[in-house]
C-alpha cells in the first residue's frame with residue numbers, strides 16, 4: 001500500500017460545475033456584516049498591521065491574558081510553527097485526523113508515530129497514547145470522523161514535560177463548544193489551535209490563533225515572520241470574537257444539528273455512518289467507494305476522498321453538511337448509484353447542474 005498523501009485536502013476535489021461537499025466551510029459565508037468589516041479594513045492597508053487590539057479581543061473572548069494568545073495565518077501556520085519550534089523526542093499524532101500537523105512535523109524533520117483510533121466509533125482512548133510521548137497532537141472535533149471527544153479524555157493527555165496540541169478548528173460547530181479546552185489555563189503544555197476559516201468562510205484570508213502558556217506562545221512566536229497576520233485578518237479576528245458574533249456562531253451551530261439530521265436521515269441504507277457526527281461533516285463508508293466517488297463526480301458532486309487519511313481507505317467518503325434540499329438531492333443520487341440506476345440524460349446545454357438548480 002502506498003503512503004497516504006498527507007498534503008491532499010478537500011479543495012483539491014473541487015472543479016468548475018461541481019457542487020462542493022468536499023470542503024467544510026459554512027455555506028453562505030462570510031456574512032454581509034463581516035464583508036463590510038473587511039472592506040473597511042482595506043482603508044488601513046497602507047500601514048503595517050497592529051496586532052494588539054485583535055490579540056486583546058481574542059484573549060478576552062477566551063478569558064486569558066494576551067500573552068497566552070498567538071495570532072496566526074490560519075491554523076495551518078500554528079502547526080508549522082509548532083513543528084519548527086519544538087524538539088520532540090517522541091511525537092505522536094492521533095489519527096484519523098487532519099493531516100497538516102503530521103505533514104508539518106515531518107517537513108521539519110521529526111519522526112512521527114501514529115495512534116490509530118478504532119472504527120467505527122473512533123473514540124479517544126487516552127491510554128493508547130504512549131506515556132513518554134512529549135508531543136501529542138489531536139483534533140476535537142476531529143476531521144474527518146466528526147467525532148467530538150469528551151474534554152476530560154483530551155485533558156487527561158496533558159502532563160508536565162509534554163506539549164498537547166489540540167486542533168479545535170471546528171470547535172464552534174458544536175453549540176456552546178461543550179468540549180473545548182480553549183479556556184483551560186491549568187493544564188500543563190496545552191496549546192489549543194483555532195481557526196476562523198470554517199464558521200466564518202475565511203479560508204482565503206488565512207486567519208486563526210493558538211492559545212497556550214506564555215512560554216510556549218513565545219517559543220512559537222519566535223518562528224513567525226514579522227507582521228504574520230494581515231490588517232484584514234486582524235479586523236476579522238476582532239469582529240468575530242465579539243459577543244454578538246459568538247452568539248451568531250451558536251445559532252449557526254444549532255441549525256447545523258438540524259441540517260446534519262436531514263442528511264443522515266436521507267442517506268441510503270447501504271451507507272454506513274461512522275462515529276457519532278458532531279461537526280459540519282459526516283464520515284461515510286460505502287461499498288466500492290472509489291467507483292461511487294467517481295460516479296458522484298459525473299453527477300455533479302465533489303465529496304472528500306477518505307484514502308489520504310491514515311487509517312481510512314477508498315471506501316471512506318467525507319461529506320459536508322449542507323442545507324436540506326442539497327443533502328436530499330445528494331442522497332438521492334448516492335442511492336441511485338448504489339442501486340445501479342443510470343444518471344438522467346444531460347441538461348440541454350450538456351452542463352452539470354448548478355447548486356441553485358436543486359435549491
Ligand SMILES: Cc1ncc(COP(=O)(O)O)c(C=O)c1O
Nearest residue numbers: 074075076098143169195197208
Ligand atoms: C481540522 C482542521 N484544522 C485546521 C485546518 C486548517 O485551518 P486554517 O484554514 O485555519 O489553516 C483544517 C482545514 O481543513 C482542518 O480541517
